[in-house]
Amino acid sequence: ELIRPIIETSAPKAEQDRQLSGEVHAAMRQAGLFAMMAPRARGGYELPPAECMEVFEAVARIDPAAAWNLEMNQAIACYVAWLSDEGADDIFRDGIPVIAGALYPPGSGIRVEGGWRITGRVPFGSGCHHADWLALPFVEMDGDKPRVDRETGQPVPLGAFFPRAQAEILDTWHTLGMRGTGSADYAVSDVFVPDHLIASVCPLSRPAPGFEGPLYRMWPLSSLLGESIVSVGVAATAVEAGVELCRTKTPAYNATPLREQQLAQFQLGKARSRVDAARDTLLCAAGFSYDDVSRSGGLLSWPAKVRIQLAACFAAEACAEAVRLVNDAVGTSSIRVENRFERCFRDAHTLLQHSDKSSARYASAGRLMLGLENDWVWLSF
Numbered sequence: 001e002l003i004r005p006i007i008e009t010s011a012p013k014a015e016q017d018r019q020l021s022g023e024v025h026a027a028m029r030q031a032g033l034f035a036m037m038a039p040r041a042r043g044g045y046e047l048p049p050a051e052c053m054e055v056f057e058a059v060a061r062i063d064p065a066a067a068w069n070l071e072m073n074q075a076i077a078c079y080v081a082w083l084s085d086e087g088a089d090d091i092f093r094d095g096i097p098v099i100a101g102a103l104y105p106p107g108s109g110i111r112v113e114g115g116w117r118i119t120g121r122v123p124f125g126s127g128c129h130h131a132d133w134l135a136l137p138f139v140e141m142d143g144d145k146p147r148v149d150r151e152t153g154q155p156v157p158l159g160a161f162f163p164r165a166q167a168e169i170l171d172t173w174h175t176l177g178m179r180g181t182g183s184a185d186y187a188v189s190d191v192f193v194p195d196h197l198i199a200s201v202c203p204l205s206r207p208a209p210g211f212e213g214p215l216y217r218m219w220p221l222s223s224l225l226g227e228s229i230v231s232v233g234v235a236a237t238a239v240e241a242g243v244e245l246c247r248t249k250t251p252a253y254n255a256t257p258l259r260e261q262q263l264a265q266f267q268l269g270k271a272r273s274r275v276d277a278a279r280d281t282l283l284c285a286a287g288f289s290y291d292d293v294s295r296s297g298g299l300l301s302w303p304a305k306v307r308i309q310l311a312a313c314f315a316a317e318a319c320a321e322a323v324r325l326v327n328d329a330v331g332t333s334s335i336r337v338e339n340r341f342e343r344c345f346r347d348a349h350t351l352l353q354h355s356d357k358s359s360a361r362y363a364s365a366g367r368l369m370l371g372l373e374n375d376w377v378w379l380s381f
Contacts, residue, residue, distance in 0.1 A: 003027040004062055011063040011180065015343070018173045019182025020069055025098075025130040028070055033059075035096045037074040037222075041210030042092045048215065049222050049286040053229040057279070060233025064347045065180030067230045069127035072181075075223035076101040076135055079159065081211035082199035088208035090196060091133060091161060099161070100128040100186075101135030103201070106157055107188070108146075109138040115194040118160050121187035123172065129182045131164050136188065137201065157201035160193040167191075177343070177350030203299055203381050214293040218300055220378050221308045224356050225286050228312040231351045232282065235275045235319035238344035242268055242326035245339075251331055264329045271325040278315035278322075285311035302368060305379050309365040312357040323348040 007028075010021045028034060036052045038044020052071075060067035077099040080091050091097050107120015118138050128134060139146040139155040146155035170185040207216055215222060246258040246268065258264045289304040300308075323344050327334035334341040352358070356378070364376035374380055 003031050007059065007062045007066050011065070014063065014065050014180030018179050019129045019184075020066060020127070020180055022130060024063075024066055025069070025127075028059075028066065029098065033070055034074060034098050037078055037215060038096045039210035039213070039216075042088075042096075044096055046213055046215055048290050049218065049225050050283050050290070053226060053283065053286060056226050057229045057233040057236070060230045061237050063180065064230050064234050064351075065178055065182075067233060068178060068181045068227070069130075071223070071226035071230065072126040073098045073100055073131060075220070075226060078211075078216055078219045078222065079135060079199060080161075081204055081207045081216040081219065082159070082201075083161070083208050084196050085209055086196040087161070087199070088210070094132075097132045098127070098130065099133045099135060100125050100131035100164075101159075103135070103137050103159070105137075106155075107136055107138040108141045109158065109160070110141055112192070115192055116160065116198060117190050118162075118193050119189050119191075121170075121185055123185045124183045125169070125186045126181045126183040128164065128167075128169055128184060128186050133161050134164050134167050134186060136160050136162075136167075136186075159199040159201055161197040161199070162188065162191060162193050175350060177346030177348070214290055217293045217298065218289060220381055221289070221300060221305060224308055224312045224378070225282055225289075227351075227354065228282055228315040228357060229279070231316045231319035231348060232275060232279045234344050234347045234351065235271070235278070235322040238323045238326045238341060238348070239268065239271050239275055241340050241344075242271065242330050245330050245333055249330070249333065258329070267325045267329040271322040271329075274318040274322040274325070278318040281311045282315050299381070306365045306368050309357075309361055309376075309379060313359070313362050313365070316352045316354070316357040317359075320348045320352045 007024050010024045014020050035044040036047050040046045056067050056071050059070055077097055080088050102122035102124045107118055109116040109118050120136050120138055122136055137157055137159050139157055148154055149156050167186045167188045172185040173183050246264050250257045285307045289300055289308055292301050292304040327341055327345055333339055
């Protein structure tokens with residue numbers, strides 16, 4: 001509640017500027033919100049996913065863009081677990097880091113003494129304007145072609161961490177919704193990255209000190225849970241605003257107030273059911289998967305991975321439907337920019353298209369259910 005006024009006041013400017021304000025980012029950092037997923041051994045809180053999700057939803061009800069940056073910049077920081085001891089120490093040397101990153105498409109890397117020369121450009125760098133560090137994927141080059149693994153015949157993906165100041169942030173973020181996330185492209189050209197800041201892209205086998213807990217063995221699917229709860233915050237806001245409006249609005253050319261119209265009652269009730277079901281499904285998946293890795297002492301089981309993936313797809317879809325139902329109920333009030341409905345509509349449908357929880361991911365989970373080969377990289381972790 002202490003930082004609510006700052007986020008709330010800055011939200012319209014974030015939409016206009018297409019990135020969070022420095023004030024909002026600083027307020028969330030000072031409040032310790034960026035420490036929720038950081039290891040206790042390195043000064044963080046290392047909260048279970050469900051507890052983090054409660055915070056993400058609360059922030060999303062104020063400004064979904066702020067919640068998205070808060071979640072994504074911590075999720076990428078969990079990838080530090082794949083670094084060497086020296087690399088993790090470097091990233092955390094000034095306290096809890098804020099890290100932005102995207103993991104596709106890969107850039108190119110040339111091995112040199114002590115490290116690599118990296119060149120590449122990636123989209124969707126949410127929160128890159130205010131991050132301390134950036135992460136970028138790459139493959140080793142053999143002349144003008146990627147070097148391939150002898151056994152698989154495929155390039156071996158790697159990830160590089162480097163200070164934000166070493167990258168160029170490009171003005172590419174022009175979107176229907178989630179405009180304030182600042183999810184712009186960023187690029188580097190022949191930047192040197194030392195070996196200790198290079199991580200593999202594969203299931204976690206030897207976590208850096210402090211990253212041994214279940215939270216990091218759930219990555220990257222722990223991030224999927226956090227991303228998806230933002231949709232719940234968006235839709236919950238729309239339902240609350242719809243209920244408030246329908247209590248007082250009488251539509252034009254109609255003598256019956258909306259609150260007394262059965263169609264509006266049906267639409268709001270159905271919308272609320274979708275929001276509650278989405279939240280409950282995500283939280284149940286979070287609890288199940290956290291218990292799964294805690295009991296096993298290893299990585300997520302296939303049943304846990306499928307459950308998280310399906311929960312995320314369902315939540316994004318259900319919340320977009322809820323927003324549409326609310327818009328139908330409130331009529332032309334939904335198209336006016338001074339009301340929250342139009343932004344909720346834009347944000348919910350933009351989130352629905354995110355690759356992690358788009359319609360195609362239902363099929364990815366379905367393939368695993370049918371015993372077929374996995375087709376989605378993050379389900380292989």
